Amino acid sequence: MSLNRLRNMFEKKEGAVGTFFSGGNMSFMECLGFSGLDFVIIDCEHGPFDTETMMDLIRAAELRGLVPMVRIANVDHKEIQRAADCGAQGIIVPCLRDVPDFRRLVDLAKFTPLGNRGFIKGRGAGFGCADWADTKSLEEYFENSNDRLIVMPQCETREALENIEEIAAIPGIDGIFIGPFDLSTAMGIAGRFDLPEFKAAEKRVFEACRAAGKICYTFSTSAEKTAAYLKEGYDGVACSQDYIIFTEAYRALNADIRSRLK
Numbered sequence: 463m464s465l466n467r468l469r470n471m472f473e474k475k476e477g478a479v480g481t482f483f484s485g486g487n488m489s490f491m492e493c494l495g496f497s498g499l500d501f502v503i504i505d506c507e508h509g510p511f512d513t514e515t516m517m518d519l520i521r522a523a524e525l526r527g528l529v530p531m532v533r534i535a536n537v538d539h540k541e542i543q544r545a546a547d548c549g550a551q552g553i554i555v556p557c558l559r560d561v562p563d564f565r566r567l568v569d570l571a572k573f574t575p576l577g578n579r580g581f582i583k584g585r586g587a588g589f590g591c592a593d594w595a596d597t598k599s600l601e602e603y604f605e606n607s608n609d610r611l612i613v614m615p616q617c618e619t620r621e622a623l624e625n626i627e628e629i630a631a632i633p634g635i636d637g638i639f640i641g642p643f644d645l646s647t648a649m650g651i652a653g654r655f656d657l658p659e660f661k662a663a664e665k666r667v668f669e670a671c672r673a674a675g676k677i678c679y680t681f682s683t684s685a686e687k688t689a690a691y692l693k694e695g696y697d698g699v700a701c702s703q704d705y706i707i708f709t710e711a712y713r714a715l716n717a718d719i720r721s722r723l724k
């Protein structure tokens with residue numbers, strides 16, 4: 463069994479459901495945990511969070527049973543190291559193009575023998591006191607850490623799509639996260655998710671993951687589309703994001719109240 467619940471769900475073919483989190487604070491993260499979702503992606507690509515806030519959001523997610531993943535902006539030593547050390551159980555990186563960038567991501571995020579992540583027993587490892595981190599040998603600690611952290615870059619550029627079979631097969635890449643908005647835009651068919659061309663691109667990524675035995679996640683904007691992806695066999699779907707759901711819920715509430723006054 464893996465130390466990462468999402469990896470266990472993948473092994474058991476249980477589709478995981480999560481969401482992006484880019485606006486809220488620690489209390490909102492706790493509230494989100496009560497929804498019963500499986501994972502949350504703390505969005506440091508688009509969200510305004512500094513490192514301390516990201517770490518506290520990870521704590522709040524853990525407290526309420528959400529697997530905390532972090533999307534960072536690029537393959538940057540400091541960003542990767544901080545997310546991993548603070549306790550992210552998944553690292554998602556957008557818009558990568560060239561195969562060497564994917565390899566460098568693994569190099570920075572995974573301990574030896576998969577990569578060359580710098581040694582620390584940080585907050586994510588309970589400062590060395592977590593059962594899985596308090597090991598007799600460093601090798602065992604490295605193995606556990608590598609298992610616990612899912613490295614899942616996004617496929618959302620033409621170059622990544624063209625090389626997706628090679629990318630998915632890289633040891634230490636645990637999965638691929640399709641970014642439908644950016645991928646369709648890169649293909650010159652922005653938001654046209656219904657076009658055969660786009661569906662073929664999705665299929666290519668999905669099959670590359672299957673061939674390499676890797677996890678395949680995607681993003682959707684509705685419950686209907688999320689369920690459809692999961693029925694198709696996707697291993698996980700991030701549905702919408704916190705501030706959209708928040709706004710929609712209050713808009714619906716307000717409209718409901720006003721309509722009862724007519």
Ligand code: 3PY
Nearest residue numbers: 641642643644645681
């Ligand atoms: C995209 O659709 O481009 C994404 O990155 C999903 O969040």
Ligand code: MG
Nearest residue numbers: 556618641644
């Ligand atoms: Mg994107």
